[in-house]
Amino acid sequence: MAKKKKIKYTKVVDERYTLSKKHGGGRLKIEAWEDMNGNIVKYNLAYINHELYQQDNGRVIGYDNTHNYHHKHYFGEIEPVDDFISYEEILQRFEIEIRGYIKWV
Numbered sequence: 001m002a003k004k005k006k007i008k009y010t011k012v013v014d015e016r017y018t019l020s021k022k023h024g025g026g027r028l029k030i031e032a033w034e035d036m037n038g039n040i041v042k043y044n045l046a047y048i049n050h051e052l053y054q055q056d057n058g059r060v061i062g063y064d065n066t067h068n069y070h071h072k073h074y075f076g077e078i079e080p081v082d083d084f085i086s087y088e089e090i091l092q093r094f095e096i097e098i099r100g101y102i103k104w105v
Contacts, residue, residue, distance in 0.1 A: 026052070029045070031043065043065060045094045046073070052101070
């Protein structure tokens with residue numbers, strides 16, 4: 001029986017930001033991987049704040065496409081993202097949604 005060849009992706013975005021209490025606290029994590037053709041094929045966007053939510057590793061809001069589908073995490077609830085267009089659009093959506101939790105002073 002032949003082994004399945006594992007597809008390798010290149011991590012092209014790996015950003016982590018720690019927010020001070022003055023700015024709402026928590027952490028932002030933004031990761032993306034691309035295939036050989038330069039297409040984003042995997043991503044993980046998360047706003048983590050254990051002061052606001054302790055379950056789901058503290059993830060308050062997040063988007064990713066693990067488990068072979070695009071989905072959103074929101075305070076422990078997971079729902080499919082049926083209207084996915086692109087990584088860039090989902091990143092923009094994430095940035096808009098976290099504005100309600102991050103204080104720009």
